[in-house]
Amino acid sequence: AQTVTQSQPEMSVQEAETVTLSCTYDTSESNYYLFWYKQPPSRQMILVIRQEAYKQQNATENRFSVNFQKAAKSFSLKISDSQLGDTAMYFCAFSAQGGSEKLVFGKGTKLTVNP
């Protein structure tokens, strides 16, 4: 079974600064995907970034980038130039390639961006 661990229940950052959210995972699968989802108070889960495990290059999406360390099974999210709208719960998630590709989620990190 796969597990995803987010060790930071809450974090805060000043507007315009950079913050890194941590995530580690455990799996015996060789082909898989990793995700960061954002959930604002509106409740909708929004995909922030996706990483395919076979790709060595770290994924980036505008102000969001990841540091994927496959051997260490680590997948951290860096948010640059933080904005007030980034305030949300952030969930790290794993899915194994093949089969149902269901998402296995971490417990989440509550990020607050302060003005």
Added chain:
Amino acid sequence: GAGVSQSPSNKVTEKGKDVELRCDPISGHTALYWYRQSLGQGLEFLIYFQGNSAPDKSGLPSDRFSAERTGGSVSTLTIQRTQQEDSAVYLCASSLWGNQPQHFGDGTRLSIL
């Protein structure tokens, strides 16, 4: 609409009653997932539908839970004889097929009195 639609947005019911939650996926998406989000358990997978294949029901917590997907589109999650521990937000997601990013609806908040 363009996104995944779930109804109702909120549902309050008495313990022991049956409830039905509805999910309308993005048009053309063949894969559909149900997840449950609760304070104690976090986000848990419940069930997965892909086209005409047999669903993956491995996440359903008890036989009081069932789901169907009619015509490869709309899905209904049914909870029979609801218990207080069923109180949670039920999220639906869809994707083009199983290998593609999942798009989530706004969820149904279920409260059991």
